[in-house]
Amino acid sequence: MPRQTRKRDAADLKNGGAAPTWARMNSTRTAGNPLLVPAEAFVDYGAVRPEHIEPAVRELIEASRAAIEAAAARTDPPDWDNLVEAIEDPSERLHRAWSIAGHLNGVVNTPELRAAYNACLPLMSEFSTWVGLHRGLYERYRALAASPAFAGLSPTRRRIVELALRDFRLSGVELEGAARETYARNAELQAQVAQKFSENVLDATDGWSLLITDEARLEGLPADVVAAAAQTARSAGEQGWKLTLHMPCYLPVMLHARDRALRQTLYRAHATRASDQGDPAFDNSESIETLLALRAEEAALLGHPDFASLRLETRMADSAGQVLDFLRELAARARPSAQRDLDELRAFAARELGLDPLEPWDIAYASERLRESRYAYSDEELRPYFTEFRVLDGLFQVIRTLFGVRLEVTDAPAWHADARIYRVLDAEGRELGRLGMDLYARPGKQGGAWVDSERSRRVHAGRLHTPLAWLTCNFPSPQDGREALLSHDDVITLFHESGHAMHTLLSRVDDPGAAAFAAVEWDAIELPSQFMENFCWEWDVLQSLTRHVDTGEPLPRALYDRMIAARNFQSGLQTLRQVEFALFDMLIHTRSSGLSISEVLDTLDQVRQEVALLIPPAWHRFPHAFSHLFAGGYGAGYYSYKWAEVLSADAYAAFEEAARPGPDGTRDVFDPDTSRRYLDEIIAVGGSRPAAESFRAFRGRDPSIEALLRHSGLLEA
Structure with a gap:
């Protein structure tokens, strides 16, 4: 899957060029900072420390601001070199430093790194919003698009200018007065809340474990999973086998553990991560409500009826209605196959495994046994x-x-x-x-x-x-x-x-x-x-x-x-599952205002009644760890x-x-x-x-x- 950080920051979307003087820019207070190497050089990741991040980000924001102000203040006719190219180099270096900070925060997260990253998050959000609202820069782009020089640009460069104008408009550049201030505040809050959502999911996942002292409870698990659980326990100074919610442990338990109670325990822990059903310190309920309210407010500020309409301005799909029709057609095509899948699974589970009724924590286990029975094949045989x-x-x-x-x-x-x-x-x-x-x-x-x-x-x-x-x-x-x-x-x-x-x-x-x-x-x-x-x-x-x-x-x-x-x-059941997620995403983002967490869960229930055949328990809190939607850039885009x-x-x-x-x-x-x-x-x-x-x-x-x-x-x- 792609992450939002793969997309260039909003500031970068407005800009496109570079001034070589900034490539040599440095200062005494940031000398030796590995995040400040020239754009053409390679970063020494091993040398990057949390204390490097904020000084680098501040210096590169300052350089980018200066370049943008200089380009916007020019009075000569705009062209590619004096507008787009004039601001790409500092923009490129800022994007790069911030991308590295985000990458490290995602793959080697420590309290110190998290603190450094979070200290810069409002700086980057404020800067990105400032660029998107920069009327002078916007007018220079408009003038370039209307000038004779525009026709002489390559098709690629004309597209860059056209996309920049679109993104300026979607960033609120035409807003005035209080609306501009509200938009800026909204953008900063969205970035902060999305980051908190992500942290809660990570912390809730890392914070849960189950120590097993009776090896018989691990019957059915692959040997490498058992060995890894033993190593996890030893690393924590404990005797036995330590199970976690990380996928290399969680998924094999759900697929292969014969201990039904063990499957149920992990299923519930995973399904209630970062929610009101788990550790309250990591509850994402408020974050979900806040993000949906902020997204609806952003859409209204920019003249759109809802967040989905706003997001689809930059998509292949023309409208939310087109997306909903596509998803429902796909569900209709998949449903007969999915119903056969489920009927066969329930019959097999009752007949061969004694699992009647078939509970949610039995689905993966029973499905794997059915596949082994039908095809004499399992994933573990392939591994x-x-x-x-x-x-x-x-x-x-x-x-x-x-x-x-x-x-x-x-x-x-x-x-x-x-x-x-x-x-x-x-x-x-x-x-x-x-x-x-x-x-x-x-x-x-x-x-x-x-x-x-x-x-x-x-x-x-x-x-x-x-x-x-x-x-x-x-x-x-x-x-x-x-x-x-x-x-x-x-x-x-x-x-x-x-x-x-x-x-x-x-x-x-x-x-x-x-x-x-x-x-x-x-x-x-x-x-x-x-x-x-x-x-x-x-x-x-x-x-x-x-x-x-x-x-x-x-x-x-x-x-x-x-x-x-x-x-x-x-495949029918799997298709319906993806349609369920996508339909839920689109429907919560086609509202003109935010939703309470109970309304979010009600919407999910309605979607399941429409397209799903497998209905989770009432305590299931799937949205609370759905990082794609609330921290990964896929809001109104999971389809x-x-x-x-x-x-x-x-x-x-x-x-x-x-x-x-x-x-x-x-x-x-x-x-x-x-x-x-x-x-x-x-x-x-x-x-x-x-x-x-x-x-x-x-x-x-x-x-x-x-x-x-x-x-x-x-x-x-």
Whole structure:
């Protein structure tokens, strides 16, 4: 998934250029600060300390303010160089320092780092709001767009100016008097409350554990999970096995623990994180209410009926009604299959497992047993084949075949001993960018998986600044000195995030204002990531990804066949679950005012009554830890996953159509011409044109939902 921090800050969206004098700017009080290196240099992550963050942010804000004021005060006709380019360099350096601070706060969170980050949050919010409300800068952009010089700009640069004008308007630049002050206050509060929401989820997750002293209660759990739980207990100075709510522990318990009471305990703890049902110190109820009220107020200030309408100004989708129709159509197509899935699961659970009624904490466990029974296949049977370094080698091979680039590990210092930094090299050995990978779960690290961009590609003063990105996951860490073993779902996640990374690292766009993470519509940004997931199901690719940890053998064909047979297992239920989340998100953001927490939960109940077949208990508090919506930039945008999945499935269908048949019914999907067109028309162009145009340039037509339904096994439904 992408994170909001991958998008350029609001200030950066208004700006686009640079003045070389600021690249040499420094001062005595910040001398030696690793966050203040020139834009073209690399940051030494290992040298960054919490005390570096605030001085760097303050100095770079000061430099950016000065550059903006100077550009806005000019009286000569505006052009690209004296307006856009004149303010990009300080903007780029500020964005970079703040992105690094946010990245470190997410992956190596400490009290000192959190305090430093939070001290700068209001500074950055105030600065971003100040830029968005800067009437003088806005008027210079308007004058440039109306000038003869505008027609002489490249299409990419004209798009950057047009997007900047749009974002100025969406940032309240045309507001006056009290409305401007209210907007500025609103923006600062939203940033602070979203950060608090995120911290509560992290702290609630880190703060819960269960010490098991009877090993019999762990029956059914994979050996590596048991070993990790023992190590967690030892690290805490305790005897036994310590279970946590981090995914490498929580998910295996829900899938495999035979102790029903143990599953129930972890399910309830996970479902009530950061809510009124858990530790009150981390209750996100007030944060949710505040954010929804602030978002509704922001929309009203900018002349929109609701927050969804405001957000859709920057999306491919035209309206909330169009999104709601799309989601409900998808639910209708998936529901017959989902009902069959659920009927079969309940019957199996009652007949074979004695689980009647089937409780929410039984769903994952019973589903895994049903899959094992039906297909003689389980994720745990696959795990020994997916050794970490073999998976990475296979991923890099796919990237090389698709895009003609290779990844080479460096000894550059990273932010944690688990992280590694790679150079991305073209066929001639030229460095196109750098990718940092941080794959293991640990305390102090936000859950989930994401890609952030530290620096976008830029050509300035005849020099190329190559892009820098981070890829973060939360996989189980290695145990007993062996390689980490991944599930197939972990591998899919890794490929997904690599698609985001390639989108920024393989850009040929020389102006950051049109970079993928700055300008691609939010409901299209998942296309390259979801596209990459498809390769995880191809026989030839899996041969390169797998090597049994004990025997060294690749994945056997018989196991692959069972895996493919199970590919769409319960896809109807899974589709309804995603539609439920997206529909809930859209409905709470199509209100003209905020909602109380009881109204939020009522809305979720209504959505479930409309589209869901599985209804959680009344005490379930899913919204309270839904960081996508309340801390991750996906408010009124969660539908993007399914919207973009239509695009990605149809894009991959082009490779299927061009595939060459291989032996034993296999196929080679790496058609060189199709790969080149995909790189040229989707990846390399970033946000230099609307996503719909890029898709049509690649596919020759508008997207069709049929490929998604076929890939999901829902065409019959």
